[in-house]
Amino acid sequence: MPIDARDAAAAGFEALERGDLLAARASFERAISAGATDAGICFGLSRVHHRSGAAADESAALDETLKLEPRHLPALIAKGDLYSLMEDVRAAASYYRAAIDIAPSLKSLPAEWHRELRRVEAACERFARDYQAHLLAALAAEGLAGPGTARFTHAIDLLLGKRQIYFQQPKHFFFPELPQIQFYDRRIFPWTEMLESKTAVIREELRGILATGNAFVPYIQRSAHRPAFDPRGLLDNPDWGAFHLMKSGAEVAENAARCPRTLAALRDLPMCEIEGRTPTVLFSLLRPGAHILPHHGFMNTRLICHLPLIVPPGCALRVGNDTRAWREGELVVFDDTIEHEAWNPTQESRVVLIFDVWRPELSNKEQALVAAMLKAIDQFGGPRREWTD
DSSP, rough: OOOOHHHHHHHHHHHHTTTTTHHHHHHHHHHHHOOOHHHHHHHHHHHHHHTTTTTHHHHHHHHHHHOOOOHHHHHHHHHHHHHHTTOOOOHHHHHHHHHHGGGGGSSSSOOHHHHHHHHHHHHHHHHHHHHHHHHHHHHHEEEESSTTTTHHHHHHHHHHTTTTOOOOOOSBOOOOOOOOOOOOOOOTTTTHHHHHHTTTHHHHHHHHTTSSSSSSSSOOOTTTTOOOOOOTOBTOOOOOOEEEEEEEEEEEHHHHHHHHHHHHHHHHHBOOOTTTTTTEEEEEETTTTTEEEEOOBBTTTEEEEEEEEEEEOOEEEETEEEEEEEETTTTTTETSSSSSEEEEOOOSSSEOOOOOOOOOOSSHHHHHHHHHHHOOOOOOOSOOOOOOO
C-alpha cells in the first residue's frame, strides 16, 4: 500500500473510532484514491455509511470488500443485516450462513465477533422456523398429511433438514434403477396377512427352542478361510444369536425338524432362491442391552423380512432416517443395503423370524440372472464359502 494511502487509512480508522464520520469518510476515500486495494479500508468505509444511514452506499462498500476478500466475516454479517432490514430473508440467511460456515476455519476472532455469530445463528434459526411454518401451512391447504401424501411428506422432511438422505450401498452387488425405499409397506405383499396369522404357532415353536437352553449360535461367526475383522463388536458374540431353519439355501435338518409349522407358513412365499446361498430363514435373538451398529447388506436385489415374535418395549430398528419399533405379529420389510441398525435396551431378549424375498421390482428373468451370476462366482477360484453380510 502506498505511504499516502496507508496514512489516509489510519486517519480514517481514528476518525471512525471517535465518531467523526465526515473525516472518516474523507480519509477512507482519499486512501482508495491513492491506490489502496485493501478490504479493511472498504469495510471501514461501509461502517461510515452504515452509521450515516446510507444503505445503498454501505451495500456498495460491502460488495467491494467481499470482492477483495470473499471470506471477510464482518462484511458477510453486515451484508446479511442489510438484506434482513429489507426483509429479504433468503438473501440475509445466505450471507449469515456463509459467515457461520467459515468462522471455524479462522484462527482467532475478537469476542465481539463471537457475539455477532451467536446473533446471526439465532436469526438463521428464526428464519428457518418462519420458513417451515409458511411452507407447511401452504402445503396443508393442499392436503399434506392426508391419504397418499406419505412420500411427499418424507421429501419435505428432507428439504427442511429433518431427515438425512440415505441411499443403497450394498457391500458386494448393486442392481441399478431400483427404488430407494427404506421400509416397504407390508400391505403390498399379498402373503402378509396369511403369514401374520401364523404368528402364534410360530412363536410356540420358538418357545420350545428357547426352553432347551443354548440352541442359538452367534449370528456372525469367524471363518477359517477369510481374514477376521470385527468393526461392530459382534464377531462370535452371542449377544446377536441365530437359530437357522434354512441356511445357504438348504434346510438345517435338525433345526427344521423342530419347526415344521414355521417352514410350512413360509413355503409359498417368493423367497430369494439362489443355489448354495438362499433362502435364509432363522430366528434372530438380540440379548438384553445388545446393539447392532450401523451397517449395510450384501446386495440390493432382495428384501429382508422380520416377523416379530418376542419384543420387549423399547426395542427398535432404524433403516436410513426412519426408526420403527417392532410390533409382535406385524411384518417388517426393509432394504438392508440402506444403512441400518437395531437395539435392545431392555432386560429381556428380543426375537424375530428373519427371511429374505426377491425385490418385487425384479422380473423373473432378472432374478434368474442374479442367481446365475452368484452361482458362477461360487464356481470360480476355490470352494464356495458362507455368505456373510
